Amino acid sequence: MENAVKRIGVLTSGGDAPGMNAAVRAVTRSAIYRGIDCVGIRRGYMGLINGDVVKLDASSVNNIINRGGTILYTARCQEFLTEEGQVKAVNTCKLLGLDGIVAIGGDGTFRGALDLSKYGVSVVGIPGTIDNDIACSHYSIGFDTACNTAIEAIDKLRDTMQSHERCSVVEVMGRNAGHLALYVGIACGATAVLVPEKPIDFERDVIEKIRIARLNGRTHYMIVVAEGAGSAPEIGKKIQEEIAIEPRVTVLGHVQRGGTPTARDRVTATRMGYHAVNVLAEGRTNRVICVRDGRFEDVDMVEALQMKKSLNEQEYAVLEAMTGA
Numbered sequence: 001m002e003n004a005v006k007r008i009g010v011l012t013s014g015g016d017a018p019g020m021n022a023a024v025r026a027v028t029r030s031a032i033y034r035g036i037d038c039v040g041i042r043r044g045y046m047g048l049i050n051g052d053v054v055k056l057d058a059s060s061v062n063n064i065i066n067r068g069g070t071i072l073y074t075a076r077c078q079e080f081l082t083e084e085g086q087v088k089a090v091n092t093c094k095l096l097g098l099d100g101i102v103a104i105g106g107d108g109t110f111r112g113a114l115d116l117s118k119y120g121v122s123v124v125g126i127p128g129t130i131d132n133d134i135a136c137s138h139y140s141i142g143f144d145t146a147c148n149t150a151i152e153a154i155d156k157l158r159d160t161m162q163s164h165e166r167c168s169v170v171e172v173m174g175r176n177a178g179h180l181a182l183y184v185g186i187a188c189g190a191t192a193v194l195v196p197e198k199p200i201d202f203e204r205d206v207i208e209k210i211r212i213a214r215l216n217g218r219t220h221y222m223i224v225v226a227e228g229a230g231s232a233p234e235i236g237k238k239i240q241e242e243i244a245i246e247p248r249v250t251v252l253g254h255v256q257r258g259g260t261p262t263a264r265d266r267v268t269a270t271r272m273g274y275h276a277v278n279v280l281a282e283g284r285t286n287r288v289i290c291v292r293d294g295r296f297e298d299v300d301m302v303e304a305l306q307m308k309k310s311l312n313e314q315e316y317a318v319l320e321a322m323t324g325a
Contacts, residue, residue, distance in 0.1 A: 005281050007037040009053070009093070010102040012070040013044035013109040016257055017128045017142025019265035020070040020104055025061040026273025027102050032058055034281050039096060043073045044105075045080035045112050048089040053096065065266055068145075068258045074105075080112055090119040100280040102273070104128045104141075110288060110301055117301075122285035124276045125301060128269075130257060133177035135307030136299045137290030141272065144264040146173070146256040147183050153252055154188045158222065165219040167191075167210065167247040169236045173256050174226035180256075181226035182311060186319050191221040193319055194235070196228035197311050206235070207242050209323050223247070271296050 010027045012020050024040065031038040038056040041047045054060075064071055079085035093101070093116070100122035103113040106129040113123035127134035130146035150172050161168050174180045178195025185193030192209040194200055210221050223239070225232055236247040261269070272289045275296050279287050287298040 004283060005036055005099045007039060007097050008100045008102060008277070008280055009039045009041045009048075009096070009098045010056070010072070010104070011041035011044050011047065012072050012074045012104045012128065013112060014074060014076065014105040015129060016068075016070050016074050017130050017140070018068045018145035018257070018259055018261035019141035019269040020074075020128050021064040021067045022261060022266045022269035023104050023126055023128065023141060023273045024056075024070065024072060025064055026270040027277055028056045028061045029058060030274045030277035034277065036277070036281065039098065040072050041101075043075040044077060044109075045085075045089060046075045046077040047073075048092050049077065049079055049085055051092050051095070053092075065270070066260055068260055070104075076108075080115070086115050086119065089116060090121060093121050100124065100285070102126060102276045102280070106131070106134060106140075107305060110305055114286065114301055114305070117286050122280055122283075123301070124279050124285070124298070125288040125304075126269075126272045126276055127288065127290065130180060131174055131177045132179040133309055134288075134290070134304070135309035136288055136304035138293070139268060139291045141265055141269045142257070142261070143180070143183075144262045145259055146180060147187065148262055149256050149259050150180065150184045150252055151187050153250070153255070154184065154222065154224070157248075157250060158188070158220070161220040161222065161248075167221040167223065167239060167245045169223045169225060169232045169239070169247045169249045171225050171227055171232035171249075171251040173252070175228040177309070178226040178229065178311060181224050181229070182315055182319060185224040186315065186322065188222065188224070190224045190323060191218070192223045192323050194223070194225040194229040195311065196226055198316075200229065202238060202242075206239065210239070210243065210245070221245075
């Protein structure tokens with residue numbers, strides 16, 4: 001039977017994440033393997049509105065599996081939120097003869113894909129966000145690399161903390177989700193970790209943990225805070241007011257989004273990209289590729305956006321046992 005899907009587009013949208021390039025490469029090569037043309041859409045949905053596209057082939061995605069960021073660039077597009085902007089994007093799809101779109105990003109990216117689907121465009125989403133907050137998937141591209149970047153920075157901070165017997169407050173990314181802070185906190189042996197999902201009792205969750213650590217013979221303390229749980233400078237100031245320790249504050253910021261993707265992110269991105277092309281080639285639409293218990297699956301996009309992802313309670317229980325000691 002002749003393949004009904006002749007040409008697909010791929011875009012990256014929202015915040016970038018290490019491994020996005022590996023996903024773009026996988027989509028391109030999987031499409032070519034199936035005899036499908038692949039078009040790269042630059043700058044996310046803005047590029048779809050403006051017709052900012054590039055033909056992708058095997059050579060154009062050579063040597064990008066190890067690169068951070070995204071060769072297709074990414075942007076947030078207010079115009080695409082309007083009906084007029086969506087119609088322009090759909091017209092670009094018609095002009096280019098795109099039979100489907102693979103959209104790599106987070107929840108906002110998937111909502112944009114759903115808007116396209118209302119006009120008859122087939123869409124598949126691939127989770128790419130260092131926050132790891134895509135509810136339908138146990139894992140999203142970029143999380144492992146971001147964790148390792150934060151851990152490496154904190155390990156270096158620990159060296160100077162030990163030398164000067166200081167307290168350090170480190171702010172990691174995570175506006176609405178504390179998965180990154182929780183994982184990093186466990187991995188670096190933090191004295192205390194603050195996440196937006198858990199109500200904060202400052203005396204119990206920070207001050208008392210520092211006191212316990214001091215009574216256990218520690219003279220340096222590491223406080224990890226997700227950006228959505230509070231401002232690191234304010235937390236540092238409050239610690240100084242409460243127990244007369246002057247913390248050093250470090251906001252890691254966007255450094256967590258960069259860098260060479262880890263093996264886990266490269267392989268996950270590659271498998272997700274491969275699966276996404278298979279879904280489109282089978283004539284299916286409105287799906288999100290996800291990893292569940294090590295298996296790569298796809299779920300309905302509308303259902304995926306309705307799901308809520310909570311913290312891993314087993315990991316949090318481990319964290320509680322480890323902190324302050």
